[in-house]
């Protein structure tokens with residue numbers, strides 16, 4: 001098994017205050033790995049730093065063995081990394097279709113390929129097809145999350161970073177989103193999933209990391225973490 005993503009000593013500071021301290025983590029090719037932790041632990045900062053949208057001091061970020069830590073975010077996308085950011089980050093004053101078209105820019109797809117990708121997304125998310133010409137900001141939270149996921153998938157990621165896809169969604173919508181995430185994962189995409197819903201994350205992930213106050217405090221097999229007394233007490237409400 002090859003290593004899809006390998007982060008070594010990632011640190012993030014805001015105005016001199018350290019939010020993430022020397023975090024190292026890895027995902028094997030085809031793995032679904034989750035990162036859990038309480039509010040303010042540094043999960044979003046870590047994801048942003050991996051994507052290159054949050055400045056960090058990082059020893060190394062390797063994507064399938066290639067160093068990408070010096071690349072700009074769009075170049076990382078071209079190398080096969082995509083992020084569905086926390087809060088979705090869609091363009092609310094643009095239509096669904098425009099969001100998908102813009103989403104494909106970093107991948108430098110040809111117009112024919114973009115059209116095929118849009119059709120593929122409309123098959124995966126029929127709801128988005130129905131709403132192709134609707135302004136994204138007028139859609140429900142669940143529909144916006146579908147769009148955020150579809151937009152990231154337009155770039156054919158080999159490694160998909162998901163930051164709190166379940167946030168603010170109804171249980172049915174969480175089901176819909178996670179069914180697609182599992183489908184994407186089964187198609188061979190490596191997934192790094194940040195979730196506030198630790199039970200859900202540990203249920204679908206192969207392995208997990210627990211983050212607390214900017215550092216990784218525990219990691220291992222997802223089932224083992226779900227059975228760990230410390231995880232149960234702190235994150236599973238038991």
Ligand SMILES: Nc1ncnc2c1ncn2[C@@H]1O[C@H](COP(=O)(O)OP(=O)(O)OP(=O)(O)O)[C@@H](O)[C@H]1O
Nearest residue numbers: 014019037038039040041042043044045046086196
């Ligand atoms: N742009 C910023 N400027 C200043 N401080 C920030 C900024 N973004 C995050 N922080 C701080 O960094 C720390 C980690 O935040 P981060 O958003 O990475 O945590 P998180 O684990 O994603 O939390 P949550 O579960 O609430 O999403 C927090 O103390 C936060 O206040």
Ligand SMILES: [Mg+2]
Nearest residue numbers: 043044045086
């Ligand atoms: Mg966050």
